[in-house]
Amino acid sequence: xxxxxxPNSMESNEEEPVHLxxxxxxxxxxxxxxxxxxxxxxxxxxxxxxxxxxxxxxxxSLAIAEDRKSSTLILHRATLRDAAVYYCIPEEYGGSxxxxxxxxxxxxxxxx
Amino acid sequence: xxxxxxxPSNKVTEKGKDVELRCDPIxxxxxxxxxxxSLGQGLEFLIYFQGNSAPDKSGLPSDRFSAERTGGSVxxxxxxxxxxxxxxVYLCASSQGLGLGYTxxxxxxxxxx
Numbered sequence: 001x002x003x004x005x006x007p008n009s010m011e012s013n014e015e016e017p018v019h020l021x022x023x024x025x026x027x028x029x030x031x032x033x034x035x036x037x038x039x040x041x042x043x044x045x046x047x048x049x050x051x052x053x054x055x056x057x058x059x060x061s062l063a064i065a066e067d068r069k070s071s072t073l074i075l076h077r078a079t080l081r082d083a084a085v086y087y088c089i090p091e092e093y094g095g096s097x098x099x100x101x102x103x104x105x106x107x108x109x110x111x112x
Numbered sequence: 113x114x115x116x117x118x119x120p121s122n123k124v125t126e127k128g129k130d131v132e133l134r135c136d137p138i139x140x141x142x143x144x145x146x147x148x149x150s151l152g153q154g155l156e157f158l159i160y161f162q163g164n165s166a167p168d169k170s171g172l173p174s175d176r177f178s179a180e181r182t183g184g185s186v187x188x189x190x191x192x193x194x195x196x197x198x199x200x201v202y203l204c205a206s207s208q209g210l211g212l213g214y215t216x217x218x219x220x221x222x223x224x225x
Contacts, residue, residue, distance in 0.1 A: 034213075042218065043203045043205070043216030043217055043218055043219050044155070044203075044205075044214075044216050045215075045216065046213035046214060046215070049213065099145055099157045099160045099168065100145075100157075100214065101157065102147070102154050102155035102157075103154060105154065
Protein backbone atom coordinates (compact mmCIF):
# COMPACT_ATOMS: atom_id res chain seq x y z
CA UNK A 1 0.00 0.00 0.00
CA UNK A 2 1.19 3.50 -0.76
CA UNK A 3 1.95 5.49 2.39
CA UNK A 4 0.69 9.04 2.79
CA UNK A 5 1.89 12.04 4.77
CA UNK A 6 -0.49 14.86 5.68
CA PRO A 7 -0.16 17.70 8.18
CA ASN A 8 -1.92 16.89 11.44
CA SER A 9 -3.88 20.13 11.41
CA MET A 10 -4.48 23.32 9.45
CA GLU A 11 -6.39 26.53 10.05
CA SER A 12 -8.23 28.70 7.60
CA ASN A 13 -10.38 31.80 7.66
CA GLU A 14 -13.91 31.65 6.38
CA GLU A 15 -14.32 32.50 2.67
CA GLU A 16 -10.61 32.09 1.97
CA PRO A 17 -9.11 29.31 -0.18
CA VAL A 18 -7.58 26.30 1.54
CA HIS A 19 -4.87 24.08 0.10
CA LEU A 20 -4.56 20.71 1.84
CA UNK A 21 -1.35 18.89 0.88
CA UNK A 22 -0.67 15.17 0.74
CA UNK A 23 2.57 13.35 -0.04
CA UNK A 24 2.31 9.82 -1.44
CA UNK A 25 5.81 9.20 -2.75
CA UNK A 26 5.39 5.39 -3.01
CA UNK A 27 2.21 5.53 -5.06
CA UNK A 28 2.00 3.06 -7.95
CA UNK A 29 0.97 3.94 -11.48
CA UNK A 30 -2.47 2.38 -11.08
CA UNK A 31 -3.43 3.97 -7.74
CA UNK A 32 -6.20 6.50 -7.79
CA UNK A 33 -5.91 9.29 -5.23
CA UNK A 34 -9.08 9.60 -3.18
CA UNK A 35 -10.01 12.34 -0.74
CA UNK A 36 -12.63 11.90 1.92
CA UNK A 37 -13.63 14.11 4.80
CA UNK A 38 -15.26 13.41 8.13
CA UNK A 39 -17.35 16.05 9.81
CA UNK A 40 -17.73 15.83 13.59
CA UNK A 41 -19.92 12.92 14.72
CA UNK A 42 -20.52 11.73 11.16
CA UNK A 43 -19.20 9.00 8.88
CA UNK A 44 -16.67 9.97 6.21
CA UNK A 45 -17.95 11.40 2.96
CA UNK A 46 -16.41 11.21 -0.48
CA UNK A 47 -14.92 14.48 -1.74
CA UNK A 48 -13.05 13.82 -4.97
CA UNK A 49 -10.66 11.41 -6.69
CA UNK A 50 -8.26 11.44 -9.63
CA UNK A 51 -5.49 9.53 -11.35
CA UNK A 52 -3.24 11.88 -13.31
CA UNK A 53 -5.15 14.94 -14.45
CA UNK A 54 -6.42 17.68 -12.20
CA UNK A 55 -10.08 17.20 -11.29
CA UNK A 56 -12.86 19.58 -10.34
CA UNK A 57 -16.28 18.99 -8.86
CA UNK A 58 -18.82 21.01 -6.94
CA UNK A 59 -17.06 20.38 -3.64
CA UNK A 60 -13.40 20.89 -4.44
CA SER A 61 -10.52 20.69 -6.89
CA LEU A 62 -7.73 18.14 -6.87
CA ALA A 63 -4.32 19.12 -8.18
CA ILE A 64 -2.03 16.15 -8.83
CA ALA A 65 1.71 16.65 -9.28
CA GLU A 66 3.15 15.54 -12.59
CA ASP A 67 5.19 12.79 -10.89
CA ARG A 68 2.08 11.81 -8.85
CA LYS A 69 4.10 11.81 -5.65
CA SER A 70 1.93 14.50 -4.13
CA SER A 71 -1.49 16.04 -4.50
CA THR A 72 -3.37 19.03 -3.11
CA LEU A 73 -7.03 19.30 -2.28
CA ILE A 74 -8.28 22.82 -2.89
CA LEU A 75 -11.36 24.27 -1.24
CA HIS A 76 -11.93 27.50 -3.12
CA ARG A 77 -13.86 29.32 -0.39
CA ALA A 78 -13.85 27.70 3.00
CA THR A 79 -17.06 27.75 5.01
CA LEU A 80 -17.61 26.85 8.64
CA ARG A 81 -19.20 23.62 7.41
CA ASP A 82 -15.89 22.60 5.85
CA ALA A 83 -14.33 22.10 9.29
CA ALA A 84 -13.53 18.39 9.25
CA VAL A 85 -10.76 15.80 9.10
CA TYR A 86 -9.59 15.38 5.51
CA TYR A 87 -8.14 12.04 4.42
CA CYS A 88 -5.93 11.48 1.37
CA ILE A 89 -6.02 7.81 0.30
CA PRO A 90 -4.30 6.13 -2.62
CA GLU A 91 -6.35 3.16 -3.79
CA GLU A 92 -5.21 0.40 -6.10
CA TYR A 93 -7.69 0.35 -8.94
CA GLY A 94 -8.84 -3.10 -9.95
CA GLY A 95 -6.57 -4.76 -7.45
CA SER A 96 -7.43 -7.57 -5.10
CA UNK A 97 -7.42 -5.24 -2.14
CA UNK A 98 -10.59 -3.21 -2.31
CA UNK A 99 -10.64 -1.52 1.07
CA UNK A 100 -9.57 2.05 1.65
CA UNK A 101 -6.88 2.50 4.28
CA UNK A 102 -7.56 5.65 6.29
CA UNK A 103 -4.61 7.40 7.91
CA UNK A 104 -4.84 10.13 10.52
CA UNK A 105 -5.75 12.86 8.04
CA UNK A 106 -5.59 16.63 8.43
CA UNK A 107 -7.92 18.32 10.87
CA UNK A 108 -9.09 21.55 9.25
CA UNK A 109 -10.38 24.34 11.47
CA UNK A 110 -12.24 27.26 9.88
CA UNK A 111 -12.41 30.55 11.72
CA UNK A 112 -15.27 33.00 11.13
CA UNK B 113 -32.89 3.67 0.04
CA UNK B 114 -31.00 6.80 -0.82
CA UNK B 115 -28.10 6.14 1.51
CA UNK B 116 -26.42 3.51 3.64
CA UNK B 117 -28.55 2.70 6.66
CA UNK B 118 -27.16 1.32 9.90
CA UNK B 119 -29.00 0.09 12.94
CA PRO B 120 -29.12 0.54 15.80
CA SER B 121 -27.63 4.03 15.94
CA ASN B 122 -26.62 3.46 19.56
CA LYS B 123 -26.13 0.27 21.51
CA VAL B 124 -25.16 -0.16 25.15
CA THR B 125 -24.36 -3.70 26.18
CA GLU B 126 -22.91 -5.47 29.15
CA LYS B 127 -19.47 -7.01 28.97
CA GLY B 128 -19.68 -10.61 27.84
CA LYS B 129 -22.90 -10.24 25.84
CA ASP B 130 -23.15 -10.75 22.09
CA VAL B 131 -24.24 -7.91 19.79
CA GLU B 132 -25.38 -7.71 16.19
CA LEU B 133 -24.98 -4.59 14.08
CA ARG B 134 -26.84 -4.21 10.82
CA CYS B 135 -25.96 -2.45 7.58
CA ASP B 136 -28.29 -1.84 4.67
CA PRO B 137 -26.19 -0.72 1.68
CA ILE B 138 -27.29 1.33 -1.28
CA UNK B 139 -29.30 -0.82 -3.69
CA UNK B 140 -27.12 -2.15 -6.48
CA UNK B 141 -23.82 -1.55 -4.69
CA UNK B 142 -21.79 -4.73 -4.96
CA UNK B 143 -19.09 -3.85 -2.43
CA UNK B 144 -19.68 -3.46 1.31
CA UNK B 145 -17.16 -2.54 4.00
CA UNK B 146 -17.07 -2.45 7.78
CA UNK B 147 -14.78 -0.11 9.72
CA UNK B 148 -14.61 0.90 13.34
CA UNK B 149 -13.47 4.14 14.92
CA SER B 150 -12.51 4.40 18.55
CA LEU B 151 -12.89 7.76 20.28
CA GLY B 152 -10.48 10.29 18.81
CA GLN B 153 -8.86 7.72 16.54
CA GLY B 154 -8.78 7.03 12.81
CA LEU B 155 -10.81 4.43 10.94
CA GLU B 156 -9.77 0.81 11.29
CA PHE B 157 -10.71 -1.55 8.46
CA LEU B 158 -12.51 -4.71 9.58
CA ILE B 159 -13.96 -6.66 6.66
CA TYR B 160 -14.93 -6.23 3.03
CA PHE B 161 -17.44 -8.01 0.76
CA GLN B 162 -17.33 -7.80 -3.04
CA GLY B 163 -20.11 -9.50 -4.97
CA ASN B 164 -20.06 -13.27 -4.55
CA SER B 165 -16.36 -13.44 -3.75
CA ALA B 166 -15.08 -14.66 -0.40
CA PRO B 167 -14.92 -11.72 2.02
CA ASP B 168 -11.61 -10.13 2.97
CA LYS B 169 -11.54 -10.70 6.73
CA SER B 170 -7.97 -9.52 7.21
CA GLY B 171 -8.95 -6.63 9.48
CA LEU B 172 -11.04 -8.51 12.02
CA PRO B 173 -9.26 -8.05 15.38
CA SER B 174 -10.18 -11.42 16.89
CA ASP B 175 -12.29 -14.52 16.32
CA ARG B 176 -15.01 -12.91 18.42
CA PHE B 177 -15.81 -10.78 15.38
CA SER B 178 -17.66 -12.15 12.35
CA ALA B 179 -19.76 -10.75 9.55
CA GLU B 180 -22.03 -12.04 6.88
CA ARG B 181 -23.78 -10.60 3.91
CA THR B 182 -27.00 -12.26 2.85
CA GLY B 183 -28.20 -12.18 -0.74
CA GLY B 184 -25.52 -9.69 -1.67
CA SER B 185 -27.33 -6.95 0.21
CA VAL B 186 -27.80 -6.56 3.96
CA UNK B 187 -24.80 -7.27 6.18
CA UNK B 188 -24.61 -8.13 9.87
CA UNK B 189 -21.50 -7.66 12.01
CA UNK B 190 -21.56 -9.87 15.10
CA UNK B 191 -19.35 -9.38 18.14
CA UNK B 192 -19.41 -12.26 20.62
CA UNK B 193 -18.54 -11.95 24.31
CA UNK B 194 -18.06 -8.19 24.04
CA UNK B 195 -15.19 -6.51 25.85
CA UNK B 196 -14.79 -2.90 26.91
CA UNK B 197 -12.17 -2.34 24.23
CA UNK B 198 -14.83 -3.13 21.63
CA UNK B 199 -16.48 0.21 22.45
CA UNK B 200 -16.32 2.30 19.28
CA VAL B 201 -18.37 3.63 16.38
CA TYR B 202 -18.86 0.89 13.80
CA LEU B 203 -19.17 2.30 10.29
CA CYS B 204 -20.46 0.57 7.18
CA ALA B 205 -19.86 1.76 3.62
CA SER B 206 -20.88 0.53 0.19
CA SER B 207 -19.69 1.23 -3.33
CA GLN B 208 -20.51 0.21 -6.85
CA GLY B 209 -17.20 -1.56 -7.09
CA LEU B 210 -13.47 -1.26 -6.81
CA GLY B 211 -12.04 2.19 -7.35
CA LEU B 212 -15.39 3.91 -6.99
CA GLY B 213 -16.55 6.31 -4.30
CA TYR B 214 -17.71 4.89 -0.99
CA THR B 215 -20.88 6.03 0.73
CA UNK B 216 -20.75 5.67 4.49
CA UNK B 217 -23.58 5.21 6.91
CA UNK B 218 -23.87 7.25 10.10
CA UNK B 219 -22.52 4.38 12.17
CA UNK B 220 -23.52 2.45 15.27
CA UNK B 221 -22.06 3.73 18.53
CA UNK B 222 -21.34 0.67 20.67
CA UNK B 223 -20.67 1.09 24.36
CA UNK B 224 -19.67 -1.94 26.42
CA UNK B 225 -20.14 -1.42 30.16
